[in-house]
Amino acid sequence: MRAAVWHGKRDVRVDTVPDPVIEEPTDAIVRITSSGLCGSDLHLYEVMAPFMTEGDVLGHEPMGIVEAVGSGVTGIRPGDRVVIPFNISCGHCANCSTGLQSQCETTQVREYDKGAALFGYTKLYGQVPGAQAELLRVPQAHYGPIKVPDGPSDDRFVYLSDVLPTAWQAVQYAGAIDGATVVVLGLGPIGSMACRIATHLGASQVLGIDLVPERLERARLHGADVLDLSAFDDDPQLIKEAVQDALGRSGPDSVIDAVGMEAHGSGGAKLAQSLTGLLPDKVSEKMMEHTGVDRLAALQLAIELVRRGGTLSLSGVYGGMSDPLPMMVLFDKQIQIRMGQANVRRWTDDILPLLVDRDVLGVEDFASHHLPLEDAPKAYEMFQKKDDGAVKILFQP
Ligand SMILES: NC(=O)c1ccc[n+]([C@@H]2O[C@H](COP(=O)([O-])OP(=O)(O)OC[C@H]3O[C@@H](n4cnc5c(N)ncnc54)[C@H](O)[C@@H]3O)[C@@H](O)[C@H]2O)c1
Ligand SMILES: [Zn+2]
Numbered sequence: 001m002r003a004a005v006w007h008g009k010r011d012v013r014v015d016t017v018p019d020p021v022i023e024e025p026t027d028a029i030v031r032i033t034s035s036g037l038c039g040s041d042l043h044l045y046e047v048m049a050p051f052m053t054e055g056d057v058l059g060h061e062p063m064g065i066v067e068a069v070g071s072g073v074t075g076i077r078p079g080d081r082v083v084i085p086f087n088i089s090c091g092h093c094a095n096c097s098t099g100l101q102s103q104c105e106t107t108q109v110r111e112y113d114k115g116a117a118l119f120g121y122t123k124l125y126g127q128v129p130g131a132q133a134e135l136l137r138v139p140q141a142h143y144g145p146i147k148v149p150d151g152p153s154d155d156r157f158v159y160l161s162d163v164l165p166t167a168w169q170a171v172q173y174a175g176a177i178d179g180a181t182v183v184v185l186g187l188g189p190i191g192s193m194a195c196r197i198a199t200h201l202g203a204s205q206v207l208g209i210d211l212v213p214e215r216l217e218r219a220r221l222h223g224a225d226v227l228d229l230s231a232f233d234d235d236p237q238l239i240k241e242a243v244q245d246a247l248g249r250s251g252p253d254s255v256i257d258a259v260g261m262e263a264h265g266s267g268g269a270k271l272a273q274s275l276t277g278l279l280p281d282k283v284s285e286k287m288m289e290h291t292g293v294d295r296l297a298a299l300q301l302a303i304e305l306v307r308r309g310g311t312l313s314l315s316g317v318y319g320g321m322s323d324p325l326p327m328m329v330l331f332d333k334q335i336q337i338r339m340g341q342a343n344v345r346r347w348t349d350d351i352l353p354l355l356v357d358r359d360v361l362g363v364e365d366f367a368s369h370h371l372p373l374e375d376a377p378k379a380y381e382m383f384q385k386k387d388d389g390a391v392k393i394l395f396q397p
């Protein structure tokens with residue numbers, strides 16, 4: 001089959017690799033019809049390179065048609081249309097049973113002391129071959145795959161794999177519902193969907209912040225107020241004043257960080273990230289494991305903006321091991337922080353009804369680009385550079 005394969009930093013190619021086969025009774029094989037390209041893939045494309053291995057198949061946001069199931073899989077059968085959650089979880093361990101599927105005890109990657117295995121996401125998360133491919137082996141298929149109805153286009157359902165549950169969890173963890181005021185940092189797919197979900201769940205005011213014009217415009221068209229970061233000279237004080245003008249002096253009840261470790265406006269840390277990229281793999285891997293730092297501009301701004309006693313919800317991914325944080329401010333303002341990988345199956349039953357009869361969250365035209373899988377090298381480059389209005393790319397293998 002054809003698959004998007006990681007060859008090195010900023011080097012993704014489409015190769016012919018062996019077709020996957022059923023290896024365990026709880027496996028399924030799914031023929032992929034749509035597969036998203038995510039901001040998380042961009043971390044692998046560049047700063048997480050030390051944890052990648054040449055030959056890794058990328059991708060974790062797929063849907064498709066079941067081709068085969070192992071003897072232990074009874075909930076789905078060949079021909080079913082399914083969306084596959086990006087985290088691989090068993091559904092019956094202590095963590096899955098309490099809605100912490102991203103910490104599944106059955107698939108946890110104990111070698112690296114990490115949470116549940118993920119598709120296409122480095123050896124830290126199990127090095128499971130990913131979904132930007134024609135076929136996918138789905139472990140734990142007795143639980144993971146979400147059956148969706150025939151009829152509506154793939155675009156209606158594919159975001160159940162990641163964007164929708166991630167944004168939903170961001171909003172729930174932020175308490176950005178029922179009359180709350182919320183700032184969303186980053187208006188990529190996750191942040192822009194978080195704005196829509198916060199509005200849907202009753203937040204009284206939603207203010208999105210980014211620096212890419214078409215991303216700001218998309219959020220505005222869907223009812224959010226927006227601020228263009230680039231208009232403030234990277235001065236957090238000026239941004240804070242603008243947010244206070246919009247939402248009141250005390251600041252927003254909730255701030256969602258949908259930016260993560262590669263934030264714009266973090267000079268020193270950017271240099272450190274570039275340097276680890278230049279070191280030999282073993283050395284940079286050790287450096288990232290022990291002293292790695294993230295680009296923290298978005299998180300620092302979030303801490304600055306949120307009201308006293310308010311809540312920060314981080315869905316942007318962080319990977320630093322010794323990030324300098326303003327503990328005095330966090331403590332003094334009594335800020336609550338929640339974060340983590342999305343527990344996809346925890347939320348999908350709540351979200352699915354919003355996708356079936358009517359397109360409540362506007363997912364039909366959420367993708368900016370639909371591309372053949374063969375265009376993956378170009379797509380990664382375009383998405384990283386934010387060229388050509390690329391906001392969300394779906395591959396159609
Ligand atoms: N927690 C999870 O389970 C989960 C799942 C999916 C994605 N993610 C993470 O969420 C983050 C966003 O993903 P995405 O697909 O939307 O990615 P993306 O890269 O398209 O979006 C990030 C956005 O942040 C903006 N930005 C950069 N610096 C900023 C700053 N200082 N202030 C405000 N905005 C800034 C960028 O212009 C961009 O629009 C990534 O870190 C990704 O890894 C987490
Ligand atoms: Zn993703």
Ligand SMILES: [Zn+2]
Binds near residue numbers: 092094107
């Ligand atoms: Zn489990």
